[in-house]
Amino acid sequence: MVHEFDAVIVGAGGAGLYAALEASKTAKTAVVSKLYPSRSHTGAAQGGIGAALGNLDEDKPEWHAFDTVKGGDYLVDQNAAMILAEEAVRSVYNLEHMGLPFSRTEDGTIAQRRFGGHTRNLGEAPVRRSCYAADRTGHMILQTLYQQCIKNDVEFYDEFQTVDVILDGNKVAGIIALELKTGQVHVFRAKAVLFATGGFGRMFKVTSNALANTGDGPALLARAGIPLMDMEFFQFHPTGILDMGILITEGVRGEGGILRNRDGERFMERYAPTLLDLAPRDMVSRAIMTEIARGKGIRGDKKIDDYVYLDATHLGREVVESKIPDIADFCRTYLNVDPAEKPMPVQPTAHYAMGGIPTDVHGRVTDGTTTWEGLYAAGECACVSVHGANRLGTNSLVDLIVFGRRAGQHIAQYVKDVSMPQLPDGADERFRSFYDRLTSPGSGAHPGPIYQEMQETMMTNVGVYRQAGKMQQAVEDIARLRNQFGELRLEDESPSFNSDLLGILELQNLLDISAVTAVSALNRTESRGAHSREDFPDRDDPNWLKHTLAELRDGQVSIRYKDVDVSIWKPKPRTY
Numbered sequence: 001m002v003h004e005f006d007a008v009i010v011g012a013g014g015a016g017l018y019a020a021l022e023a024s025k026t027a028k029t030a031v032v033s034k035l036y037p038s039r040s041h042t043g044a045a046q047g048g049i050g051a052a053l054g055n056l057d058e059d060k061p062e063w064h065a066f067d068t069v070k071g072g073d074y075l076v077d078q079n080a081a082m083i084l085a086e087e088a089v090r091s092v093y094n095l096e097h098m099g100l101p102f103s104r105t106e107d108g109t110i111a112q113r114r115f116g117g118h119t120r121n122l123g124e125a126p127v128r129r130s131c132y133a134a135d136r137t138g139h140m141i142l143q144t145l146y147q148q149c150i151k152n153d154v155e156f157y158d159e160f161q162t163v164d165v166i167l168d169g170n171k172v173a174g175i176i177a178l179e180l181k182t183g184q185v186h187v188f189r190a191k192a193v194l195f196a197t198g199g200f201g202r203m204f205k206v207t208s209n210a211l212a213n214t215g216d217g218p219a220l221l222a223r224a225g226i227p228l229m230d231m232e233f234f235q236f237h238p239t240g241i242l243d244m245g246i247l248i249t250e251g252v253r254g255e256g257g258i259l260r261n262r263d264g265e266r267f268m269e270r271y272a273p274t275l276l277d278l279a280p281r282d283m284v285s286r287a288i289m290t291e292i293a294r295g296k297g298i299r300g301d302k303k304i305d306d307y308v309y310l311d312a313t314h315l316g317r318e319v320v321e322s323k324i325p326d327i328a329d330f331c332r333t334y335l336n337v338d339p340a341e342k343p344m345p346v347q348p349t350a351h352y353a354m355g356g357i358p359t360d361v362h363g364r365v366t367d368g369t370t371t372w373e374g375l376y377a378a379g380e381c382a383c384v385s386v387h388g389a390n391r392l393g394t395n396s397l398v399d400l401i402v403f404g405r406r407a408g409q410h411i412a413q414y415v416k417d418v419s420m421p422q423l424p425d426g427a428d429e430r431f432r433s434f435y436d437r438l439t440s441p442g443s444g445a446h447p448g449p450i451y452q453e454m455q456e457t458m459m460t461n462v463g464v465y466r467q468a469g470k471m472q473q474a475v476e477d478i479a480r481l482r483n484q485f486g487e488l489r490l491e492d493e494s495p496s497f498n499s500d501l502l503g504i505l506e507l508q509n510l511l512d513i514s515a516v517t518a519v520s521a522l523n524r525t526e527s528r529g530a531h532s533r534e535d536f537p538d539r540d541d542p543n544w545l546k547h548t549l550a551e552l553r554d555g556q557v558s559i560r561y562k563d564v565d566v567s568i569w570k571p572k573p574r575t576y
């Protein structure tokens with residue numbers, strides 16, 4: 001079946017919905033999503049969205065932009081960070097005017113709280129910048145934008161798994177999607193396509209990410225010849241629920257929660273004397289892993305899976321129940337711990353992809369040399385780059401609403417001036433031959449063990465602390481697993497809701513993303529932000545102040561580079 005739209009948006013999280021909302025003002029727009037929009041992972045975002053509204057403390061977009069650049073260890077493109085911070089303010093008010101029920105101050109303005117790395121006057125002291133709706137900020141953003149899209153007559157194709165992009169040279173012509181309910185293959189022909197498929201934390205064993213976060217967009221664009229940028233930078237959030245990785249928002253520390261080791265010591269005093277528990281995430285994750293390595297984790301056995309406590313007991317029941325109600329529920333449900341009475345056991349959890357599909361500030365996919373016409377990306381799957389080597393908390397939601405909106409606005413203009421592209425012959429051939437191989441006679445391996453081994457090797461060897469030998473091991477493991485993947489066969493060939501097929505498609509994407517991540521990490525011989533190498537402990541600006549572009553061809557990853565925009569602030573040592 002062939003559909004025709006001016007604009008097709010792949011993904012119905014915050015980035016996709018904001019882009020669809022803007023595009024639909026002039027363009028006939030479809031959103032194709034493997035999940036129902038309201039189940040997108042944006043709904044899990046708890047702590048808040050950063051914007052220098054200055055409702056409780058003096059604040060300015062320039063300070064927000066500076067914190068973003070410093071937080072990202074100077075790998076951030078600085079003009080993009082300035083756009084992020086300046087447009088955050090308008091975008092938050094836009095959401096408020098669309099009906100988003102933000103928490104309020106006593107005098108009725110949008111409430112704001114502290115988050116890691118957000119400071120006043122270029123690092124002087126913490127500032128309250130995060131706008132929030134209790135600990136359900138992402139959920140509220142998703143509901144608000146979805147309602148607006150419906151009002152704007154955006155057409156939704158829910159539970160459609162996009163399996164390929166159709167390119168004619170460097171110009172987009174559409175996408176291929178599998179309808180999960182029927183197993184039917186659909187072709188969407190379009191003048192513009194935007195990928196907003198979210199993150200890929202599922203390549204790690206302990207992660208805050210949902211099962212669906214499998215990097216589909218970046219992987220299928222990589223297979224189509226588009227390089228991925230800065231994939232070595234993957235953020236580990238310091239406070240995941242022990243063994244499960246489910247997130248305990250930084251908002252808990254923003255409200256005054258304290259990290260403690262087995263002696264009850266507030267160990268962040270030694271690692272970040274000014275910002276303490278609200279230092280950026282890479283630093284706090286490393287501090288926890290260092291405490292564990294010193295035998296100061298709660299078990300004290302120095303093993304990588306030891307943990308520390310996040311203590312909120314001194315905040316009192318009223319604060320816990322009103323400011324972090326969902327967190328309190330998670331802890332009672334999963335840990336049998338009431339955070340108003342007992343500290344929460346936490347450990348770092350794979351959380352956020354700083355790297356992804358390279359774009360300019362209008363969401364156009366570009367590697368700096370080639371721009372793919374009509375092809376856009378936004379949100380966590382994209383790399384503008386405003387997060388550099390380490391994203392500050394609350395800046396992802398800002399990224400979605402600023403750059404999702406900008407990309408949608410650009411698409412609305414772009415589609416006015418171009419004609420509907422022709423579909424190249426055999427547009428769906430790549431997917432059809434993949435499917436034929438999966439259903440060809442003979443028995444094959446099961447995807448389960450491959451999935452498990454991939455997550456284990458990535459967690460152990462490409463985690464918070466890294467070194468050459470371990471990353472080399474991951475590169476080899478992933479290469480072997482990709483070979484085994486080639487032997488898989490579908491056990492269940494039924495057309496309707498074939499979760500076997502879906503699992504295999506997602507595993508292929510994760511394996512490709514893991515390969516690119518491990519090679520990019522091995523290649524960067526310095527420590528910067530979340531990429532922390534024991535064998536190269538220092539940041540090396542003369543050699544490494546550059547973005548990685550990693551291309552995947554015939555299963556091999558090759559690397560080249562792109563300049564970083566450092567036109568506003570000169571890189572300085574990063575202390576807090």
Ligand SMILES: Cc1cc2nc3c(=O)[nH]c(=O)nc-3n(C[C@H](O)[C@H](O)[C@H](O)COP(=O)(O)OP(=O)(O)OC[C@H]3O[C@@H](n4cnc5c(N)ncnc54)[C@H](O)[C@@H]3O)c2cc1C
Pocket residue numbers: 010011012013014015016032033034035036037040041042043044045046047048049050137138160161162163196197198199208209210212216217247249351352378379380381393394395396397398400
């Ligand atoms: C637990 C948690 C808490 C967080 N809290 C915060 C916070 O407080 N503040 C903050 O700034 N950030 C936070 N983040 C990060 C932030 O929530 C995410 O980075 C952001 O929501 C990603 O939004 P997105 O629109 O890019 O993708 P998502 O919301 O993940 O949406 C992806 C969409 O793509 C679709 N999709 C994926 N693959 C395909 C495919 N093959 N075909 C069709 N559709 C596809 C999915 O169906 C989905 O609709 C948090 C993250 C987590 C995990």
